[in-house]
Amino acid sequence: MGIPRLTLSRIAFIVVWCMVFIPSTLFAESVKEYIRITKAGASRIPLVLKPIDVKKSGNGKYAQGIDLIIKDGLDFTGLFAIIKPPMNIITGGDLYQAGKRQINFAALSSVRAEVYVGGVLDRKGKTLEMDMEVYDALTGRILMRRLYQGKRDELRSLAHSFCADLVRLFTGKPSIFESKIAFVLQSAGKKEVYLADFDGYGAKPVTNTKGFAVTPALSPDGRQLAYLTYTNGLPDLHIKDLSNQKIVSVTRKGIKIDPSWRNGSLELATTFSFDGNQELYLVRKDGTISRRLTRHSSIDVSPTFSPNGKEMAFVSSRHGSPQIFIRNLNLGTVKRLTFKGKYNTQPAWSPVGDKIAFTAMQKNREINIFTINADGTGLRQLTYGARNNESPSWSPDGTMIVFSSNRGGSEKLYVMNADGRNQRSLKLAGEQMQPCWSQFR
Amino acid sequence: MKSLKNLFKVLLVPSMLFFVGCGCFEDAVVEAPPPPPPPLPPPSVTELGDVFYAFDSDVLDMAAQNQLDENVQWMADNPEASVVIEGHCDERGTYEYNMALGERRAESAKSYLLNAGVDPVRIQTVSYGEERPFDPGHDEAAWAKNRRAHFVVQ
Numbered sequence: 001m002g003i004p005r006l007t008l009s010r011i012a013f014i015v016v017w018c019m020v021f022i023p024s025t026l027f028a029e030s031v032k033e034y035i036r037i038t039k040a041g042a043s044r045i046p047l048v049l050k051p052i053d054v055k056k057s058g059n060g061k062y063a064q065g066i067d068l069i070i071k072d073g074l075d076f077t078g079l080f081a082i083i084k085p086p087m088n089i090i091t092g093g094d095l096y097q098a099g100k101r102q103i104n105f106a107a108l109s110s111v112r113a114e115v116y117v118g119g120v121l122d123r124k125g126k127t128l129e130m131d132m133e134v135y136d137a138l139t140g141r142i143l144m145r146r147l148y149q150g151k152r153d154e155l156r157s158l159a160h161s162f163c164a165d166l167v168r169l170f171t172g173k174p175s176i177f178e179s180k181i182a183f184v185l186q187s188a189g190k191k192e193v194y195l196a197d198f199d200g201y202g203a204k205p206v207t208n209t210k211g212f213a214v215t216p217a218l219s220p221d222g223r224q225l226a227y228l229t230y231t232n233g234l235p236d237l238h239i240k241d242l243s244n245q246k247i248v249s250v251t252r253k254g255i256k257i258d259p260s261w262r263n264g265s266l267e268l269a270t271t272f273s274f275d276g277n278q279e280l281y282l283v284r285k286d287g288t289i290s291r292r293l294t295r296h297s298s299i300d301v302s303p304t305f306s307p308n309g310k311e312m313a314f315v316s317s318r319h320g321s322p323q324i325f326i327r328n329l330n331l332g333t334v335k336r337l338t339f340k341g342k343y344n345t346q347p348a349w350s351p352v353g354d355k356i357a358f359t360a361m362q363k364n365r366e367i368n369i370f371t372i373n374a375d376g377t378g379l380r381q382l383t384y385g386a387r388n389n390e391s392p393s394w395s396p397d398g399t400m401i402v403f404s405s406n407r408g409g410s411e412k413l414y415v416m417n418a419d420g421r422n423q424r425s426l427k428l429a430g431e432q433m434q435p436c437w438s439q440f441r
Numbered sequence: 442m443k444s445l446k447n448l449f450k451v452l453l454v455p456s457m458l459f460f461v462g463c464g465c466f467e468d469a470v471v472e473a474p475p476p477p478p479p480p481l482p483p484p485s486v487t488e489l490g491d492v493f494y495a496f497d498s499d500v501l502d503m504a505a506q507n508q509l510d511e512n513v514q515w516m517a518d519n520p521e522a523s524v525v526i527e528g529h530c531d532e533r534g535t536y537e538y539n540m541a542l543g544e545r546r547a548e549s550a551k552s553y554l555l556n557a558g559v560d561p562v563r564i565q566t567v568s569y570g571e572e573r574p575f576d577p578g579h580d581e582a583a584w585a586k587n588r589r590a591h592f593v594v595q
Contacts, residue, residue: 214572215537228540233525234567255544255568258537271541278541299541315538321497322538343497345535359535367535390535434536 044081045170047074048108048137050089050118052130055096062128062152063121069159070117073177076199076415077167078400078422086111089118096120098131099145108137115143117166128152132162134169144169156201174440176395181402182206182216182225183413183435185428193227195242198395198437200413200426206242213238217259217268218438224285226259226268237270239285250287259283260303262312263351263439269293269303269312280314293327304349304356306374313337313347313356313374324358326374337376346391349374351439352398355418357382359390369403371418382420393437394418402426402435489515489524489592491575492550493585497534499545501553509550512592513557526550527591528568529575531584536570543568550590565595 049071052063074080092102098120108116119132127149134144146165150158160177167175179198184191190211196203207213209229216227225240231249237256239248250256254273261268267282267290280293280300294300298318305312312327321342327334338344343361350356354374361367367388372379383389386407393402395415402415408425413432416423426432489512492505501509516522528547530539547566555561575591576583 255540257540273544278544299538299545301541302537322534343534345538361534365533 044079045115046083046113047080047115047117048083048085048089048111048113049074050085050116052119052121053090053096054121056123059121059123059128062123062155065155066121066130066159069156070163072199073160073163074166077163077175078417079167079170080115083111083113089116096122098133099142101133103135103140105135105137105140113137119162123152126152128155128158130158130162134166156197171397171399173397176397176400179396179440180218180222180438181393181413181426181435182218182438183404184214184216184433186411186431186433193225194432195225196426196428200428203428207238207240209238215258215434216436217261218436219261219266219268219285220263220439221266222438224261224266226261226270228256228259237283237287239268239283239287248285248287250283258302260305262305263307263309265309269305269314271301280312293329302346304347306349307351307353311349311374313349315345315347324356337372337374339376340379348392348394348401350394350398350418351396355398357392357394357401359392369401369420380420382416383423389414391434393435395437396440402437404433404435489594491592492546492590494546494588494590496531496584496588497542499542499549501549505550506553509553510557513554513559516554516559516563523563523565523595525565525567525593525595527573527593528566528570529573529587529589529591530571531587532571532574532579533584534571540568540570543570546588546590550592 051067054060054063071082074082086107089104089107090101091104094100098118103116114137116135116137117132119130122129130148132146132148133142135142144165148158148161164175164177176198180195181198182193182195185194185203191214192205192209192211193207193213193216194203195206206225207227213227213229216225218225223241223243225242227238229236229238231251235256237250237259252272252274255271255278257271259268259270262282266285269280269282271278272281277297278299278301279295280303281289282291282293284290293312296316296318298316299322300314300316302315303312310329312329313324314327315322316325319336322345324337324344324347325334326337337356338358341360341362344358346359348357355371356374357369357371359367359369366385367390368381368383369389369392370379370381386405389403389405391404399418400415401418402413404411405414411431411433413426413428413435414423415426490508492501492508494500526547528543528545530543544566547568551564551566554564574587575589576586
């Protein structure tokens, strides 16, 4: 609208270079209105995803694979409503040159699309080149054009690179597409920790403990995995370096429960009982203790840290029933966070804000997930009437929560938006529990 | 104090039975032939038993204390034996908290034994939380069996 075509193609030309060398700075301003919309929690952005075009039909199988991965990936974010593409979107121009094609915006507006995404795929030997274009379908402005390159046997990473850029365009934030989820997989009575992509794809075991590894915690840099196992019948905290598979074993007397890494550090907090009572300690990745964090005769478990690492929410029975408390690590002050109900556990502090997710056991014997602001206001129930829902863990961008639920009979992993909408299964085989979503590196 | 009282109880009951038994015997002695020698005291019939708890509790009620008294007797009768006390929880509640609660149950049973004079080197504790239910059921009958301190002879 109002942009002469010559200028447009010139912009597109610049964009190609900018996108390749200086990612997505040029168009940050043009999509502010979308950022505002998604922040306000408005409905999803209606988007048309035109199947990627290929010059040579032999590359069609790659394009189809990428189409499917992009669609599933964008679906997963819950940000977009993907609309079936209308006929004849491309009406002219250079058909195999993204950003130089004539787009039929009238057809797009007839299906109420606000965003159009298309692209052209080419192959040079084993390398795929995917040239993507994104338009504002209401104004006809080009929002992004970028060339992606990748190996032909790595379609997922190629497709997800684009998905990540598209989400960043509309939210202004990094997205979940590089993130991983650690979880416990139970099979034939044995439990080991597995690591999968954000959507549950490609799950692989990362522990080998003869069938007892639980409560996994990924470090902020994603390299260390802490978990509880039993060696010769006694509890043992393992801190495993996933890059070289080396394990530090903490065999101190007594229990070790529910490790959690402190943001902005290479230390974790966990419960030890070697001094005769269960207390929380900060532990270095070599297994040595750097600091004691609690001093109380009751149960103190399940630490989780604020984004800056200065505050720690945890579960304590110091007022009788299990409730969540927040300790300020600098001041040493402790305040109670939860007051409703008699069994509030499993706190998880959002990596982007002041919200804390937790589980409450209710009078009807369901366990449900809630969120509450760190100041104790804004209590909100996210799951209802679906048996037990446990172990919430936030996506690194704070837009989603992964959790386990036995709503379908056996225990499985599910994800939902941070407000509880859009709950769906990750559809993994077997039984899974205790998910831990990785952070951005 | 509580431990002394319990110890006293443990010693008192058998000794009273002994005296009562003797009393009856003496009454019977008039002109009868000499009595057979009194029978040897029967071998200990006490066995290590599990101790049960209320929901979200590590408190020992009367039934639990009575069972622990028997366990103390067993430890006395079997001075070579060492035990592991396993703390367990029912499936309700959440995993991590139950791991802590299980340890406190095992520790509460251990404390009772120590106060009754059992040598601490003979007792180890471990928590399995809700990991190893005794009864796989999903009702109060099953849960009640699963909230326990379980004694295992090593």
